[in-house]
Amino acid sequence: MTRNVPLGLPTVGQEELDAIAEVFASGWLSGAGPSCLAFEREFAAVAGVENVLSTSNCGSALHLAQTVLGAGPGDEVIVGDYTFPATGHSVMWTGAKPVFVDVRPDIWSIDPAKVEAAITPRTVGIIAVDVFGQPADYDELRSIADRHGLWLIEDGACSAGATYKGRQAGSLADLTAFSFHGRKGITAGEGGALTGADADVIAHARKLHTYGIAPAISREGSATLPVPSFDELGYNYRMSDIQAAIMRVQVRRLPDLLANRQRVADGYAERLGDLDQITLPVALSDRTHPWQSYVITVDPDLDRGAVALALRERGVGCNFGTYASHLQPLYGEQRPLPVSADLFNRHIAIPMYAGLADDDVAYVSDVVRDVVSSSSVRR
Structure with a gap:
């Protein structure tokens, strides 16, 4: 279902x-x-x-x-x-x-x-x-x-x-x-x-x-x-x-909200960490990540737009990560910034919020696994 x-x-x-x-x-x-x-x-x-x-x-x-x-x-x-x-x-x-x-x-x-x-x-x-x-x-x-x-x-x-x-x-x-x-x-x-x-x-x-x-x-x-x-x-x-x-x-809610977002992040890491088609976000050991978003990086051989549409068709909310600002016309001529530009083209944010239930984390993970493993989203 x-x-x-x-x-x-x-x-x-x-x-x-x-x-x-x-x-x-x-x-x-x-x-x-x-x-x-x-x-x-x-x-x-x-x-x-x-x-x-x-x-x-x-x-x-x-x-x-x-x-x-x-x-x-x-x-x-x-x-x-x-x-x-x-x-x-x-x-x-x-x-x-x-x-x-x-x-x-x-x-x-x-x-x-x-x-x-x-x-x-x-x-x-x-x-x-x-x-x-x-x-x-x-x-x-x-x-x-x-x-x-x-x-x-x-x-x-x-x-x-x-x-x-x-x-x-x-x-x-x-x-x-x-x-x-x-x-x-x-x-x-x-x-x-x-x-x-x-x-x-x-x-x-x-x-x-x-x-x-x-x-x-x-x-x-x-x-x-x-x-x-x-x-x-x-x-x-x-x-x-x-x-x-x-x-x-x-x-007052913040400690519990942070703990629950960490729970969701841990669930994704456990269920998606073995996939070759995506790279999971890095949380460095010398800092605490509050997980405002959970953003995966899709392999260059995958069509990011096709992945997003397939996720949405199965009820998984998603979006691009954020902007490579130097590419926005408002800012005029800017020097090339290849790392940011690559992230802009390959990032997908998947559901992340404190109220996300464990069975929804499992469902999202299963859908992500199915979608990125499908030949239909390859370029």
Whole structure:
């Protein structure tokens, strides 16, 4: 019997609904309110830093990070190429130019060995992407950044709960941007966060995320009538208190969510590890992989599109991995980046979410095995 196993599903329920009801009762539904402040305090423990700013999404967090670090027109920012284009877009929002660099063939994050060759007198910083959640090589990247006087940003869109050499994602770079989109490990449907060790930098970002003034909650209970003035261009990058209430529950769920995603990853590894037609994702021993996605690499002799269609015909949700950003027309002429381009053409994401039952893992594995072994998907 054909099942329907979606690519991803959030783990939400009555606790999140109850949290939303509390916000409704409070009367403060808009952004940067008491629920946002509470979420920031609680997420700090996940990120391993004291300073957290809730944002509307990860793209806004990336834009704020580069803005407060000083990126602007005429600058260049080095970016790991294999990533959803929000990373490159955020560079362009500052007026700077993204310079894409090829990635490691095993864990798909920016290759430190390729970074120095891309540095020019215009380079101001590096954005490393934790591809599908597994942290990049931050010790090597920090050494390069310090040697050249550059800042370092972690695009941790998928990384909540990940670690690198015992340190938490969110504390591995000057600033880190997180996403709470519906397919992430913890989610409010949308939303994001910016984290960092420097309280003054996060305070500046907080000002900019509310049009360039302090959030309204900072004026609550004043004995006077404070009227803020605008002396710096800002944005509306606030998370709503409704989203923050959901996120507070999601943070409490995080250990169980991570454990269940690891269970699913282990199940796939056990059932698919012997196949010659695909390569399974690598999880390095010195870092904790949060498994935002589970992405397989199909053999070059297989038609990736035919594989995907065959999986979907049997009820297995799937999609391509992510983008080789340098191939997107928006970014203009870019140098060839063969590793990222090859991954872009051969990756398939298969179902991964915390609620995936063991018998569904078995079903997906059986279907993948049948499909990639079929002569009908060979080129």
